[in-house]
Amino acid sequence: MSPEMTADQVAAFYAQNTTMIRFSMIVFNLCAIMLIPFFMVIVVQMKRMSLPSHVLAYSYLGAAATGATLFAIADIFWLIAAYRPGRDPQLILLLNDMAWLIFIAPVGAFVVQNLCLALAVYLDAGARPIFPRWVAYFSIATAAAMSPAVCAVIFKSGPLAWDGAISFWLRIGAFAVNIAVMFFVVRAAVSRQAAEEAMKIGPSVGITDAKVTQ
């Protein structure tokens, strides 16, 4: 949806697509926050890394919670707009602006999440690092690809508007690729942890609990 649409066009869009908007946003509403447990698995893996302290894991945790809350709020704005499409078009326009801006622009939380992870992976001094080193560069690349989306609050047209090639497609694409890749990276790290703990070998056994008090 273009940010250049007028209030009447936006209201007409909600009136014509009410069912699909409700259906998709209810699905997002139910499913999106299920990424939080996944991010927390990454936090636990960060705590297992051989780092001087847990500060990066805590920072990652806070940023993950902020980012997910923002998505939940944007989702509710779409659903309020679709609830009564007969409302004053000015109000539908406002709800639609809020939803899109909050969905696209505040990438800072996810960017910082990735920068914390990148730094942690890079500093991990263990003989066998928890995550392979390329994850650090991959996280920085994701952060860089998503950062320009903040410009969605400035532009109404062009690649940096909220429906543009950079602010929308590059941002969403980078996020999706990141989650997909991290899924396999995390799965490999957890399986290795399970194997190591089952065989009681390696210094990483039980380190998560022992280091907590530092």
Add this chain to the structure above:
Amino acid sequence: MSAAITWTRRPKIDQWICWWTIPIFYNLFGLIFVVLTRVMPPPRPDITPAQIVAFFETHSLTIRIGFALLMFFIGFASVANGLIALQIKRMSVSPVFAYAYIGSLVVGGLPGCLLPAFAFVAGAFRPDRDPQIMVMLYDWCLLSFVGSLGCFCTQNMVLALAIFLDKNDILPKWLAYMSIWMIVTELLAAPVFIFKSGPLAWNGSISFYVGTAVFVVWEFAMIRLLYVAIKNQSPA
């Protein structure tokens, strides 16, 4: 390659990097809030809808540029919180204080910073909206920005209690008293929801200036004391 290994193996390198983000990003917050987006010091609550629309028209571009920067840099707030939480965990107190500190500030960042930003952005994005809606966005931003109280009361209460109970002297006791003053200023800001002018309105001498002055002193003290705390920590 040898240089890279040297810096990654320096003791407490992760904490030092996190510490450096704090002064850099608080300075940027100052630039964003004071110079670009004009929410500090806050504009007056007692003006007409036409004046509010004119405010958004005049400052439309700088408000949007300022908050675009904020959308990026707000993420670093969680790094500052993570570093303070880590220092609380080093105290001789239960980790509950560290977790409560992170939790209350994750909540606080939304009504206290990002939602006001989006209200102002929505206004600046289309200043040709119905003036009544513009007035609502104006109130939305400034009430949420100045009047988000509970999250920061909780944050300061948790920090003050942790410092008082701590026997390891990670942070000095006087910082706990300052944190209690932060709670007092939050309580003094509660009347912003009632008054439209005078010292208790959102741009008032009590509600805004006293609170901001105490916050700036607290933040400087915190940055300095975190430096000392990290320096005094024996390498892991």
